[in-house]
Amino acid sequence: MSTRRPTEPYPRQPYRADSDGRHDIAIANCEECGDEFDLTASDPRTQVCAPCWDRSLDAIETAFLDNYAKFGAKAHRTVAEALFRSQALADPDDRKVIGMRIVEEYLNAAQDLMALYVALRRRHEQPLLTTFTNFELNAPSVAAFRILTSGRSADDLLRDLQLPTLADVDAARGEIPRKDWRQFAGAVLTISNGIERVQKVDQGVLLELADGLKQSSALTHKMDWLPDRAMNPDQVALVVLNQRRRVLLTHALAIHEPQLEVFIDAIDKITGAARDLIWLYLHVRDTIALDDPQPGTT
C-alpha cells in the first residue's frame, strides 16, 4: 500500500486571490473611466478603479434596497414560519433540528437589521452596499451596535441615522397628508421595536451560537458520547471543533415551543423594522431630492 497521503480534496486555507503572491502587472486601466489604478492590493482580474466601483454601487443602491425590503428581509420570516408550522408534525428529534434552524433565521434577520442600520449611518462615508454586505454578526459588532442604540428613543435613533424624527414630522403635521403622517409614525414604532429585539442577540448562548454556525453545521441531540458533557433532553447542541485551540466546543440550546414563538415574533419585528427603515430612508431621500433640486437646475 502506498504511504502517500491522499490528495487533499479541498485547500486547507481558503483561496485568497488578493494575496496570491506578486502580480506581474501592478497598474491597470479602468474599463469605466480609463484612469490608471493600482492593482497591487486587489485581485489581478479587477477591471474598474475604486471610485468607479463605489459609483456603480451607489447607482444600484435604491434598487437593491427596494428589492431587499420586498424580498430579502421577508425571506427570513417566510422560512422561520414554514419551519415553525412543520414543527407540529415532527418527531421530538426533528423538532430540535427545526428549532435550531428557526434560531438561525433569527440570527440572520438580526445580522441584516444591524447591517442596514450601520450601513445607513455610514452612507456618506462609503457605499451602503459595501457596509451592508460586509457586516458580520460577532461579539465586537454586536457590542458596537449596542453602544449606538441601547436606551435610545426612536427619535434618537432616527437622529443618529440623519433621518427626520417623529418630532420633526409632528411639527410639519399640518403640511403633510394624514396618510403619510400615519405611515411615518407607524414606521418609526416598527423600527424601534425591531432594534430592541435585535439587541437581545447577545443574551445567553446566541452570540456564541452565531459564531459556531459559521464554522459547523454538526448538530447533536445527546452528549453522552462526549467526555464530561451532558445536556438536557429538551436541548439540541452544535458541535464545533476548534482546530487552532484543539478544543471541542458545544453550544446547547433548549427548544420549547413557547420559546420558539418568541423567536418567530422577534423575526417578524426585526424584518418589519428592516422593511420600514428602508421605506423611511428612500421616502425621505426622494422627498428631499424633490424639495432641493440640484444647484443649477432651478
Ligand SMILES: [Zn+2]
Ligand atoms: Zn474608473
